[in-house]
Amino acid sequence: MSYKANFRIWRGDDEGGELADFVVEVNEGEVVLDIIHRLQATQAPDLAVRWNCKAGKCGSCSAEINGRPRLLCMTRMSTFTEDETITVTPLRTFPVIRDLVTDVSYNYVKAREVPSFKPPEGLKPGEYRMQQVDVERSQEFRKCIECFLCQNTCHVVRDHDENKESFSGPRFLMRISELEMHPLDTEDRVETAQADHGLGFCNITKCCTDVCPEHIQITDNALIPLKERVADRRYDPMQHLFRRIRKQ
Amino acid sequence: MTASTGPTGRARIEARTLRTDRWWLSPLLTAAGLTAFVVYGLVRTFANAHYWVPQYNYLAPFYSPCLSEVCVEGSAHFGRWFPDLGWLITPPLFVLPFVLGFRFTCYYYRKAYYRSFWLSPPACAVAEPHSKYTGERRFPLVMQNLHRYFFYAAIPVASVLTYDAVIAFKGADGGVGIGLGTLIMLVNVALIWAYTLSCHSCRHIVGGKLTHFSRHPVRYRLWTLVSKLNGKHMQLAWASLISVGLTDLYVALVASGVLTDLRLFN
Amino acid sequence: MSEIERHAYDVVVIGAGGAGLRAAIEAREQGKRVAIVCKSLFGKAHTVMAEGGIAAAMGNVNSRDNWQVHFRDTMRGGKFLNNWRMAELHAREAPDRVWELETYGALFDRTKDGRISQRNFGGHEYPRLAHVGDRTGLELIRSLQQQIVSLQQQDFRDSGDYEARIRVFAECTVTELLKDDGAIAGAFGYWRETGRFVLFEAPAVVLATGGVGKSFKVTSNSWEYTGDGHALALRAGASLINMEFIQFHPTGMVWPPSVKGILVTESVRGDGGVLRNSEGRRFMFDYIPEVFKDKYADNEAEADRWYTDPDSNRRPPELLPRDEVARAINSEVKAGRGTPHGGVFLDVSTRLPAEEIRRRLPSMHHQFKELADVDITAEPMEVGPTCHYVMGGVEVEPDTAQSRVPGLFAAGEVAGGMHGSNRLGGNSLSDLLVFGRRAGLGAASYVDGLSARPAISQSDVDSAAQWAQAPFNAAEGGEVENPYTVHTELQQSMNDLVGIIRKGGEIEQALENLEQLKIRARNAAVEGHRQFNPGWHLAIDLRNMILVSECVARAALLRTESRGGHTRDDYPGMDPLWRKQVLRCEADGDGIAVTSLPQPEMRSDLLDLFEREELQKYYTDSELAGHGELP
Numbered sequence A: 001m002s003y004k005a006n007f008r009i010w011r012g013d014d015e016g017g018e019l020a021d022f023v024v025e026v027n028e029g030e031v032v033l034d035i036i037h038r039l040q041a042t043q044a045p046d047l048a049v050r051w052n053c054k055a056g057k058c059g060s061c062s063a064e065i066n067g068r069p070r071l072l073c074m075t076r077m078s079t080f081t082e083d084e085t086i087t088v089t090p091l092r093t094f095p096v097i098r099d100l101v102t103d104v105s106y107n108y109v110k111a112r113e114v115p116s117f118k119p120p121e122g123l124k125p126g127e128y129r130m131q132q133v134d135v136e137r138s139q140e141f142r143k144c145i146e147c148f149l150c151q152n153t154c155h156v157v158r159d160h161d162e163n164k165e166s167f168s169g170p171r172f173l174m175r176i177s178e179l180e181m182h183p184l185d186t187e188d189r190v191e192t193a194q195a196d197h198g199l200g201f202c203n204i205t206k207c208c209t210d211v212c213p214e215h216i217q218i219t220d221n222a223l224i225p226l227k228e229r230v231a232d233r234r235y236d237p238m239q240h241l242f243r244r245i246r247k248q
Numbered sequence B: 001m002t003a004s005t006g007p008t009g010r011a012r013i014e015a016r017t018l019r020t021d022r023w024w025l026s027p028l029l030t031a032a033g034l035t036a037f038v039v040y041g042l043v044r045t046f047a048n049a050h051y052w053v054p055q056y057n058y059l060a061p062f063y064s065p066c067l068s069e070v071c072v073e074g075s076a077h078f079g080r081w082f083p084d085l086g087w088l089i090t091p092p093l094f095v096l097p098f099v100l101g102f103r104f105t106c107y108y109y110r111k112a113y114y115r116s117f118w119l120s121p122p123a124c125a126v127a128e129p130h131s132k133y134t135g136e137r138r139f140p141l142v143m144q145n146l147h148r149y150f151f152y153a154a155i156p157v158a159s160v161l162t163y164d165a166v167i168a169f170k171g172a173d174g175g176v177g178i179g180l181g182t183l184i185m186l187v188n189v190a191l192i193w194a195y196t197l198s199c200h201s202c203r204h205i206v207g208g209k210l211t212h213f214s215r216h217p218v219r220y221r222l223w224t225l226v227s228k229l230n231g232k233h234m235q236l237a238w239a240s241l242i243s244v245g246l247t248d249l250y251v252a253l254v255a256s257g258v259l260t261d262l263r264l265f266n
Numbered sequence C: 001m002s003e004i005e006r007h008a009y010d011v012v013v014i015g016a017g018g019a020g021l022r023a024a025i026e027a028r029e030q031g032k033r034v035a036i037v038c039k040s041l042f043g044k045a046h047t048v049m050a051e052g053g054i055a056a057a058m059g060n061v062n063s064r065d066n067w068q069v070h071f072r073d074t075m076r077g078g079k080f081l082n083n084w085r086m087a088e089l090h091a092r093e094a095p096d097r098v099w100e101l102e103t104y105g106a107l108f109d110r111t112k113d114g115r116i117s118q119r120n121f122g123g124h125e126y127p128r129l130a131h132v133g134d135r136t137g138l139e140l141i142r143s144l145q146q147q148i149v150s151l152q153q154q155d156f157r158d159s160g161d162y163e164a165r166i167r168v169f170a171e172c173t174v175t176e177l178l179k180d181d182g183a184i185a186g187a188f189g190y191w192r193e194t195g196r197f198v199l200f201e202a203p204a205v206v207l208a209t210g211g212v213g214k215s216f217k218v219t220s221n222s223w224e225y226t227g228d229g230h231a232l233a234l235r236a237g238a239s240l241i242n243m244e245f246i247q248f249h250p251t252g253m254v255w256p257p258s259v260k261g262i263l264v265t266e267s268v269r270g271d272g273g274v275l276r277n278s279e280g281r282r283f284m285f286d287y288i289p290e291v292f293k294d295k296y297a298d299n300e301a302e303a304d305r306w307y308t309d310p311d312s313n314r315r316p317p318e319l320l321p322r323d324e325v326a327r328a329i330n331s332e333v334k335a336g337r338g339t340p341h342g343g344v345f346l347d348v349s350t351r352l353p354a355e356e357i358r359r360r361l362p363s364m365h366h367q368f369k370e371l372a373d374v375d376i377t378a379e380p381m382e383v384g385p386t387c388h389y390v391m392g393g394v395e396v397e398p399d400t401a402q403s404r405v406p407g408l409f410a411a412g413e414v415a416g417g418m419h420g421s422n423r424l425g426g427n428s429l430s431d432l433l434v435f436g437r438r439a440g441l442g443a444a445s446y447v448d449g450l451s452a453r454p455a456i457s458q459s460d461v462d463s464a465a466q467w468a469q470a471p472f473n474a475a476e477g478g479e480v481e482n483p484y485t486v487h488t489e490l491q492q493s494m495n496d497l498v499g500i501i502r503k504g505g506e507i508e509q510a511l512e513n514l515e516q517l518k519i520r521a522r523n524a525a526v527e528g529h530r531q532f533n534p535g536w537h538l539a540i541d542l543r544n545m546i547l548v549s550e551c552v553a554r555a556a557l558l559r560t561e562s563r564g565g566h567t568r569d570d571y572p573g574m575d576p577l578w579r580k581q582v583l584r585c586e587a588d589g590d591g592i593a594v595t596s597l598p599q600p601e602m603r604s605d606l607l608d609l610f611e612r613e614e615l616q617k618y619y620t621d622s623e624l625a626g627h628g629e630l631p
Ligand SMILES: Cc1cc2nc3c(=O)[nH]c(=O)nc-3n(C[C@H](O)[C@H](O)[C@H](O)COP(=O)(O)OP(=O)(O)OC[C@H]3O[C@@H](n4cnc5c(N)ncnc54)[C@H](O)[C@@H]3O)c2cc1C
Pocket: C014, C015, C016, C017, C018, C019, C020, C037, C038, C039, C040, C044, C045, C046, C047, C048, C049, C050, C051, C052, C053, C054, C055, C136, C137, C172, C173, C174, C175, C189, C208, C209, C210, C211, C220, C221, C224, C228, C229, C263, C388, C389, C411, C412, C413, C414, C425, C426, C427, C428, C429, C430, C432
């Protein structure tokens, strides 16, 4: 049941590159990553691609297939017709290193800027008690495999490189949400979410949610609730009043 | 287009997008749908007629609540708060800011019009045409953060529509009756409520803001319910938008005599 | 030779999986400057794939659980070949290590009273695996990763530099360890991105490089598992033990071909899934070995009752240790009772409501749906054995994790001894934390004890560089090989000849093949330049895979018995005399020499934890003289 498929793969580096054409064998049940591997083994041994688990668990093999950000290892060939030309390009938002491999260090820089979990004082390891209902929201966000597809797709940085400085991207705004919803965390990140991580850039257009291979409801469950928390703190005069009264 | 070239070290791919599917279809449909609604709304607002069917107590949702001196006989259930300010200031204009504001600042509609009208972005992984982008950080868009106040205002509005639906159970003889119009109004108000309660701000207020659900079992239950609805917020936004339009149209047609209401009972 | 990038650290940790990260955290907490070097991006190490859980006798679900029970289960699972001291430390310290993760921000699934929930797993007497759905490894690695970030933020506050005391060198492969006067002096490697060489000067190196599964065709392991750490240790003069023991996980996917080998977590069985052959029979009842008869149910009714009432029923045989289940599946398929694609059926759809399956096994549901078009809530899965874990590894001092080379430490899958001949599910993640921490501690105190820092000689650096570059020059030597082809042949040979069932003659054949492959690997040539060149990377890894495969084959040939992850068709029984012996591999020229060592004797208070009847199944009578006799 095998056939020959037409592939166009972007080859090059930061100095330039182009789409190269390949004709390659495809067998039943294969995913795009299998085809890239076949190309490496038979036609282009130095074709650079990043991958690890080949099971959708590590988030290494992110690329764009026919213009859509996806995991190479979770895109089955059966989703294409046999006469379709399949175009594979590197993530657009990050600097390219070579072929399909990009420099994703932006994400690690942003990760390092989110204030870490701050455990409650006086609780020793082993004494933590949390209810399942209280951890479930954060658990959804912790499914993230850090494929950075959401970061790549978000137009705030995809179309405006200059915003990278002041916008941490959906993945790390979600990380802030995760910690804010953590039942035992004692740090407050609501201010910094808006001021330093650029939550206000997000216009909730949901492309992050669309591409997330873990099907995390990033926009609905993380970003909008965070926006609401920021509104409580910053923009809602009534809440201001409430807080004042409470304090007194 | 700054996205694909320049000193950013990105792969130089000139195409604005390599998507091969019909990515433009969805923003196009959205734009068409929203435009149709706005046009219809304008026409109806300034027509200032055919919104009340006294026989069956049908009040067109665009004119509810009717709060002006100029409201036709029997349609002002909650008093006449505003004087006659001329033909340009029709009754809907007193309520519309709240109703439209609610939809305009709604997280879903924001997504819809940012994508379809402002093209920011037109579709995922399709470059937007603007050279600068600041999001919702500055005036006026920073005002979107006040959405919750529109949510508060939406509750009395939905309540009024509920009242309208209840009194529409009026028969030709003045007793209890049901017509197609009654049913339409009932469905409409159900959709309006579902849409209103599925609001993200509502979800936040009833429980989302809590860190410990386990200490607030009742609010957790509410949050769970609202979350279920919230998952369908987009669908409800469209369904309620269409139902408001159709309900209004139906009442208008009956009121103007183009249609006669189909009576099911009395 | 051009100028090489140099870095000086107190401790260099090779590997950013659970073991490496925990070691790095510990060394940093001890005040050391630490480098973490890893082949892939930070947070992508193999640990991320672990699904089922992390074993620790916290007793949250069944309060009868304690470290002694865990210790017993571990020894039984390893068929008493485990290094008892490692098993003891592991069982005692695992709960603390898991609780510690919560202070890093980990969110495990909870019990009703708010503690960490624990689930059943093969070979564990009580529910013992702390878990997060079926993505426990992800939680583990993310928590450690985030703790490292947290420490870096601390350093940033103190010094203005995030990387003042911990720096991650991601996508950087170490190809050689360097020594000074018999002790570790540093490590040599290359950046995958640029192909440039990099030198780490450090008195202590912690190996945490994981396993060797990529030498086998059907495997649940990723490309990283090329046995680099094993090979680095060998070349540095350290020894490996127990290399004949390879765990074949009973349930890997078998279809479609391109995903063959991808793991189906054991939790499917722990949560109620059952194995059936093509005739619909729950065949595991036919395969309960003598040594386990009193612990496992011999009929379906009792087995099913166990899920709700584990105290008065014996457990279902699907939860036997992995080696037993894998062999049983192998036999069923051989006997012609397999599925259309050569596996057996694993069914949870008739055992749990769909909703429950989606909640408890979300990533399995997702994996089958996406990759095989199978809805596991409605139909059975097809599964078969897959190469999963290597029990063997670097021979270490249990308390400090130091190898026989001063300054070289090893923890995690790359270390040997802890799991004996077979690892229990969930015991790896806890192993990573317990011995990762100990290795970090060991390395820190080793550095404290040094009077002078070792020096690296330029000639060692030059020859390391030459060695790494060889594949670019191979083409000059005449016969040219494609590294991808050599790799495929290696995998096929190991899979067929030194796989789940072994025979003396076949192993000898494999060794012959390995000699050939060794020569061909030397001729493996690559094109292009050094910048992110996967062909070159593979050519380098290939040499490690061949070296380690030779260890596996040589040790397997010598051990003339069947035990745990080593099954000899020609020696089907377990031999108590072999329990006393451990096979040690050392580098010998460009090959491997294997010697036999006596197994250290278990401390008597630990031996007393077992019934004499049980010990008799493993020990010779003379060894048991004086133990557990009636007064
Ligand atoms: C699919 C699957 C499921 C599993 N499920 C479970 C489970 O439920 N419970 C359990 O206890 N165990 C489980 N295991 C086993 C367990 O996950 C592994 O044994 C464990 O994660 C190994 O961790 P590690 O820290 O030793 O190494 P790894 O996490 O594999 O990390 C190895 C690191 O070393 C680096 N490295 C390797 N070579 C080099 C080099 N030459 N230079 C630089 N860096 C190098 C790699 O880049 C990587 O960062 C599972 C394994 C698999 C494959």
